[in-house]
Amino acid sequence: MASPSVSDAAEQPFFPDEPTGPIMRTEIPGPISKKAIAHLDKVFETRSLNMMVNYQNSFGNYIADLDGNVLLDVYAQIASIPVGYSNPSLLLAATSPDMASAIINRPALGNFPQHDWAEILETGILRVAPKGLGQVFTAQAGSDANELAYKAAFMWKRRQQRGGPDVEFTQEEITSAMDNKSPGAPNMSILSFKTGFHGRLFGSLSTTRSKPIHKLDIPAFDWPQASFPHLKYPLEEHAEENAREEQRCLDETEKILTTFHSPPAAIIVEPIQSEGGDNHATPAFFKGLRALTRKHDVLMIVDEVQTGVGATGKFWAHEHWNMEDPPDMVTFSKKAQTAGYYFGNPDLRPNKPYRQFNTWMGDPARALLFRAIINEIERLNLVQNTAETGDYLYTRLQALGEKYPGEIQNLRGKGQGTFIAWDSPRRDEVLKKAKTFGVNVGGSGERAVRLRPMLIFQKKHADIFVDAMEKVFQS
Template identity: 50%
Template sequence: MLARHMSNVVQIQNVVKTGSRAASALVSGEPKQPSIKTDVPGPKSKKLLEELNSINQSGAVQLFADYNKSVGNYLVDVDGNEFLDAFTQISSLPLGYNNPEMLKVFNDESKLKALVNRPALGIFPGDYWPGKLKSVLLDVSPGLPNVTTMMCGSCSNENAYKAMFITYRKHQRGENVDFSELENTSCMINKPPGSPHLSLLSFHGGFHGRTLATLATTHSKAIHKLDIPSLDWPIARFPVYKYPLEENERENKAEDDRCLAQVEDLIETYNKKGVPVAGIVVEPIQSEGGDNEASPYFFSTITKNS
């Protein structure tokens, strides 16, 4: 992914160098335009890569950044090359490099103490925690009243998967029914009924992370999955449309219906196999697996029927 993004950065740099208008400044002090002074990666990046390679798997590293010099939309590398980063790395820096408002947030002792005394939040949260969840996260929540914080995309998805399975079993077992003795003992050796045979349905081309369960639902590139044992869970086709959309409405609706029919078939097949589908995981827009979007009709039909 980094490689793909980096090539985008370089391409954009070329576009801008050959005369297109530079993006408007996000943060003051940005370079006026990209500037490439060495090969990329340059000599300093190559030297650092050699050092890193000797202690760390670094196959995806493109260059070494200078985060003191990077500013706003511009990524500056250790060789002094200045790139217009139109993709904010992997959408992980949406407010740009060295955003002064972000720097101000951390130029505050209480924020530093929250970082330094990073608590086990599930057990000893700080007094500021409920207020922060409300003012920082729930304020921008799309109508969902609860929040669980996680450290990364994979662990967020991994925990969402667990929540789906727990909810599914709770519906089966009944709201206030306690775990049976057999469930308590069988889960300790990974056997049903404590560790039930259940599955999640995912889509070809999807990317949901690199941990074991999220990897079982990831189908974007073989390199993520090779050599890792996985789960036999159902995988449906994600719609592939003809463009422009306005001129291909009939064909694209037929494509949606084919994919939706496959979802239903797979759910039935896995039910019959004794591995019921407890949930569906899908990206609104696939990215790792291509730039693939599905229609509101596709998503609303899945939601309605699940």
């Protein structure tokens, strides 16, 4: 199915044993999958099921179902597979004695860290720490990474209000905290942005503003939301009005920071709003946020759960901003296959032990895996690959959009690696049809088709994808 005339014929495949293209044998789900889904439904939620998968048969960019179908996967477990299914280098790490011990001897890292925990961090998670953020607090998923960052922000802000790390809690604070009341449990907030997504636990969900179905019936904190820029695409053709829109959102943010009844200790923002429909903003907007947070002495948390680990053609998406003054905290998960938040300011370590603490505090097994992922990214130069493949993919999609202007609207993500999306007037139908042409692709927001291929996605895969989309549009 590839179009060698278009992509670079000399391109070396990262994984020679990867399938050369999709293989479609049955409709999806096929008969074997249908039976397995009915079985699973008896014990587990299946209404959100997209495809039943045989991972042992999945390799590289290709995902295999139970009926012999093999699809090019540009969704990658909701953007969380970094270097391909059944990656041989990861397999080596996963079968190492260190990994086995990490799996069966899981430590309570805050109390009983393993002898090589510092080394695992330094040769892994911390080796790719964002500029200026040399410390990490480890977690297990994006939601709790964000919540831990919020807790760090609240403790930092209250410490500041209290007058420093050595000022003791008052008896009133101690008593009221146990009663879930102010001042011990302070009336403070995290400011987030409309259509943003930061997780689905109670604190993170209070900052998530993506879709009602995520929030309905769940009690939430009375925390504020500011407008996120609604930009016009392509960005370069609408620079002036986009700048006005961004200024409007910055003004709104400042107004909330100065007037909201429950004062924000921090703002949290995604470099690209990823669940909310792939909404972009320019570096100027993010620099403006940094300036506002400095001016009003609140923290800036950048949620790189979906954008981080190479997908935008930089290791961290916020590197695109070229910001002198780094964010205060950066959260990560998904492609890292572990989670946590990076920070730099030592004041973000709480003033006493056991304030930021839980039984496991992360997972050394997953930290070892992230280290192997980082090594693989470096070995194959995958951030660079993603930047280049992304440019190629964007150009091909731009051409396809010119041919099918009714199908591809507001194409976006230029210069952002393969983190590309467009609006589709019949999105859900497009996603469904793509499967019949051998492609697994996902959506975001109300009508965006979002591309989240792995970092091993090459030009030949881009060709297969674009050709399949054309068939979808023709059908």
